Amino acid sequence: MDGTLIDSEPYWHQAELDLAHEHGGDWNADMGWQVSGKPLPTVARLMRERGLDLPEDQIPDLLIDGVIAMEERHMPWIEGVRTILTDLVGAGIPSILVTTSPRRMAQAVVAKAPEGAFADYVCGDDGLAQKPDPAPYLHAASLVGINSPDLMTSCLAFEDTLTGITSAVASGATTVAYTGTNPVDTSSGPQFASMKSYVGVTLDDLSALIAKRLGRLGSSAAQTC
Missing domain, CATH: 3.40.50.1000 (HAD superfamily/HAD-like)
Known part of the structure; x- marks a missing residue:
């Protein structure tokens, strides 16, 4: 879906960066691309390992909330x-x-x-x-x-x-x-x-x-x- 139907990977990466900015942790855009396509619990675990100061089980829902908010403003369908x-x-x-x-x-x-x-x-x-x-x-x-x-x-x-x-x-x-x-x-x-x-x-x-x-x-x- 992400990257094949809609180009929402930038939304996910921005949501990850927003969480890291707000709750600490060593995370950057390159790390976001490295976890593209991986299950959200895996992303949450890796973000925790990089210092994100949030309970691991809360991270997926917060990322989803951030992406949905961006998609509500604009659904980024891939051309064609x-x-x-x-x-x-x-x-x-x-x-x-x-x-x-x-x-x-x-x-x-x-x-x-x-x-x-x-x-x-x-x-x-x-x-x-x-x-x-x-x-x-x-x-x-x-x-x-x-x-x-x-x-x-x-x-x-x-x-x-x-x-x-x-x-x-x-x-x-x-x-x-x-x-x-x-x-x-x-x-x-x-x-x-x-x-x-x-x-x-x-x-x-x-x-x-x-x-x-x-x-x-x-x-x-x-x-x-």
Whole structure:
């Protein structure tokens, strides 16, 4: 969600810096990027280790409050993403939002997305194993009736962090690293493809990615027979 649908990472980093400014601790923007995509309890623990003078269990909610306040003023949709979501709805292709963010944040984004854009969403407080474990993506697939590992190849996943990319790849999904927002280099990641912009991307382009991966898998299977 953050970094693939909306460019809210700067909001998270600002919320972290605001907490550190108000309650102490050695925290900076570079540290914020290093924890991008990680569960909020992990971020809270690391901020505490860097000297933030707040109870660890209060930090996630305070960060969320700060980000939501900024999003209420402006939801930072990534250019081109709403067009893709609308096209998917028109084609009857379901999308599931898979995020480490808590459900109340996902709900805020879904509410402002194109109507019917998301069939469901999987969140960081749903009780599943967290990314980089594949559990969130496997559960997301099951919500639209995909329960076979062989069918996961036909699922397209977009991620912007190595943590998320690892999760999606481990699930078997055809994984695209979106590189338009996160400055952390993901070129060495296990993704199938990378994409810097959504502008001008069509459903045919997305279908071609899946077809290309299926072709490679078919070629590999033939070589091992």
